[in-house]
Amino acid sequence: xxxxxxxLDQGTTSSRSIVFTTDGKPVSVAQKEFTQIxxxxxxxxxxxxxxxxxxxxxxxxxxxxxxxQASDVxxxxxxxxxxxxxxxxxxxxxxxxxxxxxQCRRTAEFCDGLRRQGLxxxxxxxxxxxxxxxxxxxKLRWILENVPGARERADRGELCFGTVDSWLIYNxxxxxxxxxxxxxxxxxxxxxxxxxxxxxxxLRMLDIPESIxxxxxxxxxxxGMTDSSLFGSPIPVAGVAGDQQAALxxxxxxxxxxxxxxYGTGGFLLMNTGDKPVYSDNGLITTVAWGLDGKVSYALExxxxxxxxxVQWLRDGLGLISSAAETEEIARSVENSGGxxxxxxxxxxxxxxxxxxxxxxxxGLTRGTTRAHLVRSVLESMAYQTVDVIDLMQKESxxxxxxxxxxxxxxxxxxxxxxxxxxxxxxxxxxxxVETTALGAAFLAGLATGVISSTDEIEKRRRIDAEFxxxxxxxxxxxxxxxxxxxxxxxxxxxxx
Numbered sequence: 001x002x003x004x005x006x007x008l009d010q011g012t013t014s015s016r017s018i019v020f021t022t023d024g025k026p027v028s029v030a031q032k033e034f035t036q037i038x039x040x041x042x043x044x045x046x047x048x049x050x051x052x053x054x055x056x057x058x059x060x061x062x063x064x065x066x067x068x069q070a071s072d073v074x075x076x077x078x079x080x081x082x083x084x085x086x087x088x089x090x091x092x093x094x095x096x097x098x099x100x101x102x103q104c105r106r107t108a109e110f111c112d113g114l115r116r117q118g119l120x121x122x123x124x125x126x127x128x129x130x131x132x133x134x135x136x137x138x139k140l141r142w143i144l145e146n147v148p149g150a151r152e153r154a155d156r157g158e159l160c161f162g163t164v165d166s167w168l169i170y171n172x173x174x175x176x177x178x179x180x181x182x183x184x185x186x187x188x189x190x191x192x193x194x195x196x197x198x199x200x201x202x203l204r205m206l207d208i209p210e211s212i213x214x215x216x217x218x219x220x221x222x223x224g225m226t227d228s229s230l231f232g233s234p235i236p237v238a239g240v241a242g243d244q245q246a247a248l249x250x251x252x253x254x255x256x257x258x259x260x261x262x263y264g265t266g267g268f269l270l271m272n273t274g275d276k277p278v279y280s281d282n283g284l285i286t287t288v289a290w291g292l293d294g295k296v297s298y299a300l301e302x303x304x305x306x307x308x309x310x311v312q313w314l315r316d317g318l319g320l321i322s323s324a325a326e327t328e329e330i331a332r333s334v335e336n337s338g339g340x341x342x343x344x345x346x347x348x349x350x351x352x353x354x355x356x357x358x359x360x361x362x363x364g365l366t367r368g369t370t371r372a373h374l375v376r377s378v379l380e381s382m383a384y385q386t387v388d389v390i391d392l393m394q395k396e397s398x399x400x401x402x403x404x405x406x407x408x409x410x411x412x413x414x415x416x417x418x419x420x421x422x423x424x425x426x427x428x429x430x431x432x433x434v435e436t437t438a439l440g441a442a443f444l445a446g447l448a449t450g451v452i453s454s455t456d457e458i459e460k461r462r463r464i465d466a467e468f469x470x471x472x473x474x475x476x477x478x479x480x481x482x483x484x485x486x487x488x489x490x491x492x493x494x495x496x497x
Contacts, residue, residue: 003074003451006062006235007438008055010080010164011243012101012265013312015055017062018435020442022074022451023461026435030061037098042105042347042356045098048086051164052171056230063231070231075222075449076172077239077441079246080164081265082187085139087150087212088167090160093175097147099164100139103266103305103347107138108356114138119205126192126199128277128286133356134303136163137189141206157211163187165240166214172237174227180214181240182296186288191216193277193288196296218291219245220444239444243437244268245289248299250440251405251431252459259393259401261386262437263410265312266350267304269389271397272297280396283352284389292447292455300397302351302389306344306360307382308410313346314378320371328413331376339364341487342377344385352392353488361491382410383420384484390424403427407436414466421468425477432463 004027009016016031032054037045063070083102088095100106114123114131129135140161144151153159160170166180185191185198190208192199198213217223219241225234241249244262248270251260256274261267270289277286277298289299311327314320321327341363343349348356362377386404394401403426410416411434421428433439446452470477 001072004066004068004072005075005077005442005446005451006059006073007077007079007442008059008168009243009438009441010051010055010078010168012081012103013309015051015058016438017055017058018438018442019062019066019068020439022446024433024439024443024458026433028062028065030058030065032058044101044104044347046084046101048088048095048099048167051099052167055168060231070233070235073235074451075236075238075445076226077443077445078165078168078237079241079243079437079441080168080184082163082184082242082244083134083136083139084164085136085143085161086164086167087140087143087159087161090158093171096150096159097143100143102134104139105133105347105356107133107142110138110141111356123189123202124279126194126202127189128186128193128279129189130283130285130354132354134350135187135189137202137206137208140208144208154209154212159212160214161212162214165242169223169237169240172226172230173224177224178214179217179223181219182216182288182291183219183242183245184240185216187242193286193298220290220292220448222448236449238448239441239446241290241441241444244270244301245287245299246440246444247407247437248272248289248440249443250436250438251407252462253405254455254459257399258405260405260407260436263307263382263406263408263416265307265309267307267382267385269302269386269393270299271393271399273300273397274298278397282392282396283354284392284396290444292444300393302393304385304389305347305350307385308408309346310342310344310378310381311410314375320375324409327375327379328415330372331379331415334370334372334376337377337380338366338369338373340369340373340377341484342374342381343487343491344378344381345491349488349492351389353492355492355495358492358495361487361494363487363490379413379416380419382416383423384481386420387423387481401426403429405429405431407431407434414468417468418471421470422472423477423480425470425474428468429464430466432465434465
């Protein structure tokens with residue numbers, strides 16, 4: 001009897017589930033958007049219960065659409081928005097407050113204080129991370145300090161902390177398993193990526209009790225079995241990885257030096273660096289890629305906070321488009337952006353700028369600027385930010401990146417990928433299955449349950465959908481990028497700090 005793998009892709013704006021065959025072909029997809037909560041300027045929250053309920057609903061729907069039973073599913077792979085922080089009651093499963101989303105900047109001033117104490121290098125060597133409100137540790141501390149009773153309950157061992165993967169594992173297993181994988185743990189600013197353990201020095205520094213933390217495990221392993229009431233029969237939860245590490249795995253970037261970029265809510269460029277962490281001096285993050293077969297792979301990462309979220313803003317905030325799919329046709333109606341530069345710093349800037357106080361800006365508007373120019377400038381902003389990260393990654397790693405593997409929802413936009421090829425001066429490669437985040441989680445689960453034999457088997461089945469090659473000259477490219485840098489510097493200059 002044929003077996004399938006169910007991938008739970010819990011993202012920043014929606015929960016999705018995809019049923020894959022064991023050779024990586026999608027059979028069915030179900031998706032549901034959920035509420036985005038903005039309590040204050042720069043604050044972003046989610047309802048953790050809505051995340052769970054939406055993810056469970058689409059998982060059931062994907063199985064139903066595939067025409068299969070839970071007994072046909074060999075395993076579940078989870079991939080998730082990473083640094084988003086959830087704290088809940090260990091017995092009842094009730095969250096103590098809304099989840100604090102990775103985009104949230106509420107701990108920016110606390111992070112400034114850590115930097116003033118000279119802790120930047122201390123934290124970087126242990127975690128591979130920069131001091132930034134992006135990561136979970138300072139979010140968890142904020143909850144313990146600001147939610148009434150949370151500190152006391154945590155000290156009594158009554159609370160659980162987790163990134164979204166832990167929250168899903170806990171609920172899927174009927175509140176029996178409180179665990180995470182190495183890739184998600186490495187995004188908390190509490191996990192030592194050299195020892196693969198929660199670091200006691202970091203816990204003391206942030207005043208976080210170890211009892212609140214999940215058990216860190218390899219990415220490809222059986223974390224537990226789902227509660228029988230959820231799907232009709234138990235299914236192994238067997239693969240877990242943060243969304244960007246899962247996409248790196250799904251792109252078959254198994255060899256050191258291989259690179260992928262995901263155009264999702266944010267944009268994330270990762271390079272596999274092999275079995276040892278490579279540290280950056282200029283704003284790249286060192287992270288665990290995955291744990292597999294008793295070994296750990298590491299990656300260098302450049303993070304961009306806003307990519308697809310800017311398109312969502314065009315739709316929901318401005319009403320300029322009715323769907324993301326419209327952007328390609330609208331942007332193609334003009335030859336270029338008409339000198340308009342859009343800096344999408346809604347929640348600050350990530351690599352290589354790392355400025356949490358900068359905010360979104362538009363430069364170069366004239367009476368001749370149209371909706372199409374603004375839409376095209378939003379697409380170009382994704383490509384410009386990727387150029388900045390790749391330039392830095394090549395410099396830091398000492399490796400020339402000959403081509404770029406791409407995925408994520410926005411990679412379906414052919415104009416975006418042509419703009420990217422032009423601004424990078426490099427070939428862009430899009431696989432036939434752009435759902436590489438979910439696919440990576442499925443592959444990890446398949447390896448853990450034995451329905452997939454090896455990464456060699458995975459690599460042999462990879463297929464390419466399209467390639468995009470540069471069509472402009474070096475002078476045109478540099479002029480455009482220089483203009484982008486002027487816009488970013490101006491946006492930073494306008495910021496409060």
